[in-house]
Amino acid sequence: MKTLLASLADNKAALGRRYAEWAVSAPTLESAVAAAAMAQDELGHSRSTYPVLKGLGVDANEDGFGGDKRLALLDDELPDWNAFIAANLLVDGVLTTFVASCVDSTLTPMAQRAKKILQEEGSHRAHGEAWARRLCRGEQRDAFVARLLETWEHAGRWVGPDDDAELRAAVEAGEVSRDAAAQRELMRAWLTELLAAEGVDVTLPELTFDGWDAERRRWPA
Amino acid sequence: MSVEARLWEALTEVEDPEIPISVVHMGLIVAIAYDAGVVDLKLTFTAMGCPAMEFIQDDIRERLLAEPDVDEVRIEIVWDPVWTRKLIREEARGRMRELGIVA
Numbered sequence: 001m002k003t004l005l006a007s008l009a010d011n012k013a014a015l016g017r018r019y020a021e022w023a024v025s026a027p028t029l030e031s032a033v034a035a036a037a038m039a040q041d042e043l044g045h046s047r048s049t050y051p052v053l054k055g056l057g058v059d060a061n062e063d064g065f066g067g068d069k070r071l072a073l074l075d076d077e078l079p080d081w082n083a084f085i086a087a088n089l090l091v092d093g094v095l096t097t098f099v100a101s102c103v104d105s106t107l108t109p110m111a112q113r114a115k116k117i118l119q120e121e122g123s124h125r126a127h128g129e130a131w132a133r134r135l136c137r138g139e140q141r142d143a144f145v146a147r148l149l150e151t152w153e154h155a156g157r158w159v160g161p162d163d164d165a166e167l168r169a170a171v172e173a174g175e176v177s178r179d180a181a182a183q184r185e186l187m188r189a190w191l192t193e194l195l196a197a198e199g200v201d202v203t204l205p206e207l208t209f210d211g212w213d214a215e216r217r218r219w220p221a
Numbered sequence: 222m223s224v225e226a227r228l229w230e231a232l233t234e235v236e237d238p239e240i241p242i243s244v245v246h247m248g249l250i251v252a253i254a255y256d257a258g259v260v261d262l263k264l265t266f267t268a269m270g271c272p273a274m275e276f277i278q279d280d281i282r283e284r285l286l287a288e289p290d291v292d293e294v295r296i297e298i299v300w301d302p303v304w305t306r307k308l309i310r311e312e313a314r315g316r317m318r319e320l321g322i323v324a
Binding site: 113115 | 268269270271272299300301303304305
């Protein structure tokens with residue numbers, strides 16, 4: 001659970017930074033404001049998770065910018081708005097699916113935070129879904145779908161292989177309610193249905209784990 | 222009036238830095254316990270990314286330490302119960318509407 005939580009916090013810090021970079025350049029004023037608000041939420045979630053790690057004896061940086069257990073996709077700026085929405089849906093999505101699996105966690109400090117994080121993530125999901133519909137109806141559709149598939153390569157691996165040892169141990173300890181396969185399947189079903197409603201048939205591929213870094217929970221690309 | 226009741230009353234003078242409503246009326250104070258000069262206060266925020274977290278804690282600490290029988294204030298930030306608009310005290314809603322804030 002320690003690596004999972006450290007990676008959750010590091011990814012939220014990185015996602016907050018990547019969101020913030022679009023707060024002055026999103027395609028609409030409303031989305032620029034939304035990017036800033038979502039960035040603030042992500043940084044808050046990150047900062048609030050580090051004390052849980054400290055409670056587990058991990059020497060965590062509470063500023064929320066020190067860790068390196070983030071997806072390779074978040075190492076650099078999100079290159080375009082399609083990539084932003086793909087991250088909004090899939091990176092934020094996998095992290096939130098994990099958090100949703102911690103609502104009844106035996107790790108009480110995480111269970112308490114999970115409820116608040118989920119409350120705030122509702123608007124992130126609404127933003128991502130609304131933009132996904134919009135992009136699927138316009139001339140950006142194919143480019144957007146390509147970004148989704150690229151992003152899935154990273155985000156879909158975050159929970160690890162189906163038999164991921166750390167997540168399996170967390171499930172056995174009652175710290176997390178869903179294993180890697182179940183979390184990944186929730187994401188796959190949600191996104192497939194979202195796009196299918198717009199007439200876009202997308203299959204998120206099965207993922208292999210050659211080169212996957214379990215210690216940083218990232219795939220090098 | 223118990224010490225705790227007096228401390229709750231004192232905190233009605235501490236305003237949220239972003240909205241001129243007290244931290245008590247905003248529903249941010251979850252619990253106050255007092256024992257032998259030490260206040261243990263549970264505090265929540267409207268958002269995990271609230272930029273005023275430090276200011277609010279400083280203001281709460283300063284106001285409580287102004288009470289004659291308070292020597293130490295220990296603040297614990299809690300996220301359960303989750304803050305929602307329902308926690309805004311009824312008497313603050315009119316003021317918020319005057320300010321054009323949906324409450």
